[in-house]
Amino acid sequence: MPRTVDPARHEARRLVIVDAALTCFAAQGYARTTTAAICRQAGIGSGTFFHYFPAKLDVLLAILELGTDETVAWFEAQRGRTDAGRVVADFVDHTADNLADPRLPGFVRAVGAVMGTPSVAVALRRDEDAQHDGLFPWLAAGCAAGEVRDDIAVDRLCTWVLAIVDGFIGRAAGERPFDPAAERDMLVDTVARLLRP
Amino acid sequence: MPRTVDPARHEARRLVIVDAALTCFAAQGYARTTTAAICRQAGIGSGTFFHYFPAKLDVLLAILELGTDETVAWFEAQRGRTDAGRVVADFVDHTADNLADPRLPGFVRAVGAVMGTPSVAVALRRDEDAQHDGLFPWLAAGCAAGEVRDDIAVDRLCTWVLAIVDGFIGRAAGERPFDPAAERDMLVDTVARLLRP
């Protein structure tokens, strides 16, 4: 009886569930996704699901956390760069890259449904903070270097950059045709116009 | 011959329900709002609700339709104006005005939860079309007048104006503090920067 906790295997399976949930949430929304559907998609039994997550909401939180971690890691990786303006552009570009996963817009919509829940609000706040705090030093640097306008507080600039990115994702989630790949340059340009002194 | 129809009374009551539903949806999201909660908020019995709407989803559709009608009416009211650039700015401003109703961002999130439903998709498409089609002639005119950049097709410009507006609303729905009233000028300016030739 090998009490094999095998954390690697455990983590892998956890990710399978997270991925399955992401697929389901994106396609059906949070409320209309049943835990049974996630289990089917993940190829596990319903009992197993609750071995890995105490409740349905926790998978969603895990997805959000993964996103936040990714953001943090991305900014971590930019450390030491000196081309502040480029970093901002890269960040915007990188966000557009994330849309390569066609589930993202659907998931963003799905999250809206449970935004009211305190634990989700906290996770979202953390996510927004990660983006904001990641962006801030680069915009501040750009500002200092005169590359970025200084008539507006850096805080607000961060907010607006993120607003435009959000709008971009929102269009991808909308009903009218919108090709994120084709509009990526426009996104970068729009943010550039926002920041231009 | 008692003709107890009184369409005015009927319509008024219908609006009471719609308003109650808007409040609930914005606060709790669609799925977590029970029809009972809407009835309580509207001060009616559960049976009455289904007298006015065949199903819960139909109130949400009614709200969307009201929004679409409002958009159509607004653009209708601008007819005959010659200052195309100003009209676009006014539209953006008008959208910001709508955020005076603090329930709007919450409602927008709530809609996300049922976007997958065909009838909702249709209503949303109609709404997006109304905004797009309302904006289009003014951007085209601005373009012809040289006030608006012409390196990008007018269609795409419409989309991007709306994307920025969406981003603005999204921030209002977000967890980080964001004061729509204080950011209104920034919104107009950002759109202006987007459109500048």
Next chain:
Amino acid sequence: MPRTVDPARHEARRLVIVDAALTCFAAQGYARTTTAAICRQAGIGSGTFFHYFPAKLDVLLAILELGTDETVAWFEAQRGRTDAGRVVADFVDHTADNLADPRLPGFVRAVGAVMGTPSVAVALRRDEDAQHDGLFPWLAAGCAAGEVRDDIAVDRLCTWVLAIVDGFIGRAAGERPFDPAAERDMLVDTVARLLRP
């Protein structure tokens, strides 16, 4: 203000409702027939329905009563005849005639759904009694005349004649094709075989 109670008009309208209900019950069954459907069929408002009948069940009782009355009247009309055997055959034939109204089988099925209700049980008992009591003297006379077998009590013969008639109606209500008009002779013959000494 003519306080026109006009009993004739009242009775006429009552019959319109009864007829509408018969149509609906036959087509949909009792439970699946809504009072609204009856009103629609009768061309009246829902409030009017309850002016004429205290509850939905009472229309069904009225239909049953009409049937019982018809049976009683029919036997009343045979009074004085001396050809007992012929009367029995005529009764059977007359029942087959009633199937000219294609709603009859459906209605009989519909009644089954509420047979448990005491008031319906009473009405049905009255109806069965009317048939039984109407038939009895003729079978007794036939028996005395030697036209009808006497190895079985007349009571039981009544029951069996009615059982065969019921079976006939039941086939008309069944799923397999069955043409009551074409089988009418067979019905009379089958009853004749039952009664033959």
Next chain:
Amino acid sequence: MPRTVDPARHEARRLVIVDAALTCFAAQGYARTTTAAICRQAGIGSGTFFHYFPAKLDVLLAILELGTDETVAWFEAQRGRTDAGRVVADFVDHTADNLADPRLPGFVRAVGAVMGTPSVAVALRRDEDAQHDGLFPWLAAGCAAGEVRDDIAVDRLCTWVLAIVDGFIGRAAGERPFDPAAERDMLVDTVARLLRP
């Protein structure tokens, strides 16, 4: 690898529910039987019910199917017999046996309430066909052997045998006193009279 399937246990529990439903339907009719009542009778939770049957109607269909299967099995078991006339009598007798379950007449009435539903119509048709098709060869054989009248097509004879059996069951379901056990001989005799050349 816990393979908790145990189809026997599953089938047993399914039958418990079917039996409980039969009891309820017979006593209250279909519409007046709540799923909660079936669950109470079966000693299960409401959720369990829907684990075994997708909807209330499906238990009724299961009961019908069980009956059809029983009929088919009975005729299957007669294969090889050469005394066609006896087989028909045995069939009639066997039907009377089924009335040993006093719920049968009530259930038959209950089915009437939902006969209009397509799925029920199909199941009933299958049931009627099973009886008809089971009976047919024996009546045909009896006919060929000269034991059964040949002035009427065998098809119609089948129908009439079943009509009489239905009438018998109908009387058992009626309001007037009727003792199926005591009338069993009469039933067999009546069918014999019907078939006599």
Next chain:
DNA sequence: CATGAATGAGTCTTCATTCAT
């Protein structure tokens, strides 16, 4: 660890009936 049968709280929706006009 993994499973899936069992559970029951929670929802939407229906519809007979009432009553002010």
Next chain:
DNA sequence: AATGAATGAAGACTCATTCAT
């Protein structure tokens, strides 16, 4: 008398979660 808007009790069904195996 006639109407139909309003009502709320009642019921079918869903689904997150538990737990024995």
